[in-house]
Amino acid sequence: MTDAGARELGSxxxxxxxxxxxxxxxxxxxxxxxxxMLFYNQVVGLPAAWVGSAILLALVFDxxxxxxxxxxxxxLRSRWGRRHPFMYAAAIPVxxxxxxxxxxxxxxxxxxxxxxxxxxxxVRTFITMYEIPSAALSAELTTDYDQRTSFMAYRYFFGWQGxxxxxxxxxxxxxxxDAAHPVGQLNPAGYPVYALFAALLMVAAILVxxxxxxxxxxxxxxxxxxxxxxGQVLREMVEAWSNVSFASLAGSTLFxxxxxxxxxxxxxxxxxxxxxxxxxxxxxxTLSLVIAPFLALAIATPISRRFGKKHAxxxxxxxxxxxxxxxxxxxxxxxxxxxxxxxLLAVLTVLALLATTFSIACGxxxxxxxxxVVEDSAVRTGRRQEGLFxxxxxxxxxxxxxxxxxxxxxLLALVHFPQNASPATLDPAISYNLALAYLPTVVxxxxxxxxxxxxxxxxxxxxxxxxxxxxGEMAEIQAGEPVAASEPMPxxxxxxxxxxx
Numbered sequence: 001m002t003d004a005g006a007r008e009l010g011s012x013x014x015x016x017x018x019x020x021x022x023x024x025x026x027x028x029x030x031x032x033x034x035x036x037m038l039f040y041n042q043v044v045g046l047p048a049a050w051v052g053s054a055i056l057l058a059l060v061f062d063x064x065x066x067x068x069x070x071x072x073x074x075x076l077r078s079r080w081g082r083r084h085p086f087m088y089a090a091a092i093p094v095x096x097x098x099x100x101x102x103x104x105x106x107x108x109x110x111x112x113x114x115x116x117x118x119x120x121x122x123v124r125t126f127i128t129m130y131e132i133p134s135a136a137l138s139a140e141l142t143t144d145y146d147q148r149t150s151f152m153a154y155r156y157f158f159g160w161q162g163x164x165x166x167x168x169x170x171x172x173x174x175x176x177x178d179a180a181h182p183v184g185q186l187n188p189a190g191y192p193v194y195a196l197f198a199a200l201l202m203v204a205a206i207l208v209x210x211x212x213x214x215x216x217x218x219x220x221x222x223x224x225x226x227x228x229x230x231g232q233v234l235r236e237m238v239e240a241w242s243n244v245s246f247a248s249l250a251g252s253t254l255f256x257x258x259x260x261x262x263x264x265x266x267x268x269x270x271x272x273x274x275x276x277x278x279x280x281x282x283x284x285x286t287l288s289l290v291i292a293p294f295l296a297l298a299i300a301t302p303i304s305r306r307f308g309k310k311h312a313x314x315x316x317x318x319x320x321x322x323x324x325x326x327x328x329x330x331x332x333x334x335x336x337x338x339x340x341x342x343x344l345l346a347v348l349t350v351l352a353l354l355a356t357t358f359s360i361a362c363g364x365x366x367x368x369x370x371x372x373v374v375e376d377s378a379v380r381t382g383r384r385q386e387g388l389f390x391x392x393x394x395x396x397x398x399x400x401x402x403x404x405x406x407x408x409x410x411l412l413a414l415v416h417f418p419q420n421a422s423p424a425t426l427d428p429a430i431s432y433n434l435a436l437a438y439l440p441t442v443v444x445x446x447x448x449x450x451x452x453x454x455x456x457x458x459x460x461x462x463x464x465x466x467x468x469x470x471x472g473e474m475a476e477i478q479a480g481e482p483v484a485a486s487e488p489m490p491x492x493x494x495x496x497x498x499x500x501x
Contacts, residue, residue, distance in 0.1 A: 014213070018134075018141065019154030021087075021209025024202040025131050026162030028098065028123065031198060033264035034167065035185075036101075037405055038272075040116055041412075043188050044104060045419055050113050052265075052409025058120035059403075073133045081217035083133035087210040094126035094206070095199035102195035130206050136389075137213065138371050140220045146305050152367040153300045156360050157293040162205065164289050170194050171283030183423060184279030185272060239381065244457055246373045246389060249366065251452035256317075259445035261404015263324065266411065266438055270328070273423050274431040275348065276339050288349050289356050296360035309365045309372075310456045316362035317453070321446045323355035328435045338428070372458045375466040411437050 032055070040051045069086065076082045101119040104112055138151050174190040174197070181187035241247050271277045277285075303312045327348055330336045337344050373389055415433040418426070458466075 014141070014216070015151055015154040017209055017212030018137065018151065019158040019209075020212075021130070021134050021205055022155045022159035023162030023165075023205035024094065025127060026159035026164075027166050027198050027202050027205075028094070028127050029159070030163030030166050031098070031102075032120075033261060033405070034163075034268055035170070035194075037265045037408060038185065038268050039102070039191060040104075040112075041409075042186055042420060043191070044112065046109055046112055046116070047419065048409040048412040048417065050109070050409075051116065052406035054113055054117040055120055056403060056406040057117055058124055061121045061125065069128050069132050073136060080214070081220055083137055083220075084210055084214060084217060086129045086133040087206060090126045090128075090130035091203045091206040091210070094123060094130065095203040097122040097126060098202060099195045099199045102191045102198075134209065135367075137220070138367070141216075146301055148371045149301045149304045149309070149365060149368040152371070153297045153364045155367065156300075156364045157297045158205075160293045160296075160356070160360050161290065162201070164286060164293070166194070166198055166201070167286040168283055168290070169197065171279040171286060175279040177279065183272065185268070185282070240377070240389060243373060243377050243380065244455060245369075245376060248452050248455040248457075249370055249373065251455075252366070252449045255445050255449035255452065258404045258407065259442045259449065261406075262408045262411070262438065262445070263404075263442055265405045265408035266434070269412070269417075269434065270431070273421065273426050274331070274338060274435065275344065276423050277345075278340070281340055281345060285345070285349050285352055288353055292353055292356040293360055295357045296364060299357075300361045300364040303361065304365050304368065308460060309369045310453065310459070313362055313365040313369065314450060314453050316358045316365070317446070317450050320355050320358035320362055321443070321450075323351050323358065324446075325439060325443060326351050326355075328439050332432075332435060332439065338431075369456060369458070372463045372466075375463065375470060376458050379466050379469055407441065411441070 036055065037048065037051050040046045040054075041048045073082050073086055076085065078085055080088075097119060101116075101123055104115055104119075107115065135155075138148065138155065141151055142148055170190070171185065174194040175184035175187060176190060177184040178187060178189070181189075184190065241250070268282075271282050303316070306312070307315070327336065330347075331338070336347060370389060377383070377389070411434060414437060415430050417430055417434065
């Protein structure tokens, strides 16, 4: 690659275009984690346990689809590279299926359960076709330890902004109260408009990012093609878990996304039924969170450079957990009111902003740590498998966030939370019991996630050594010199020549 090509790959423009594609995942994630349980349970009328079960069962299909997409994209050879054919193919189907998810027919509960299950599978499958190849590009765009954190910072920035923008528009624009529905988020009329706007935003984000990074395809790594049997593919998938650093990140992701699934699914219940917030008040709190991705973008790379990715991630994780838990902890201690006074709104806004800022910065470094696993694994195995690693982590994220939604449904059933409940008439003891069950569940899950991170082993020095080793092996191959038999064959691949090289 020429110096000019390398500079363009690492430019702000490239980071913005690449990161913008994450808006699609952010929109989908905001809908699934924040609104889907409330919509199908309180608006459509399905029992909460049924909704949670449908979301969880949809993930059985993901256990097949995600690793397949990752493996195929690792080994695809086309004039559009390894990743872009999937990214282009996903754009329109994911938008169309997302619209149908929020426009269910007027069927029986049993039929609606099947409809929700089918639509959840379709949406997740097509978002997988974009998200896994797009995430895998991050390891090809740069090998620099700190630049990777910067790329992931922009990716998380746009992912969160996509979700926040949809949250703001939902509660301030789409979810309007009327005479029959005094609480806007319980008004079914707002959801078709929400779905249409979300679908258009998703398809635009995917196509802009895919087209904007298309010209870099010749500069990306192209590992040697390998013919493998199904048994070899399965063995490589299992072998990925033998990498301690990868297993550490995957385990941390597992517990944190279960916790987040519970947190996001029930947060709308607490806002609606415990704090008695209107759609406008929820929208204003969400609007304040737009600052969080900017703050996280500003602090992630400097903190990573100062403390190293592992220690910075653990520290930020602990801080974000404290802020996430603070509102309900204060409520259980009777330190906060349960009606929307200016004081309550100010406390909820500040705590949400701080929790979100540190959470985004933490996630940014976690994603950057995963890119470093690619070279660590290549040194050990001789295979470069960005798609497989990111597919596995994204599968864990989706699977356990679905498990989080399932647990949220069980907690709602445990406290006998009624369907089609009115905030004005709901027994306050039900909200109190829900908070009492929710808080220790989330704290325990996040604590397990933090413990997993302590086993991550790749430092800056380890990463730099891996890069030097792989580069040296590639130089030997290009010079026609044999690589030592005791060492794994290189997996860095060769970039396709550029004009003038």
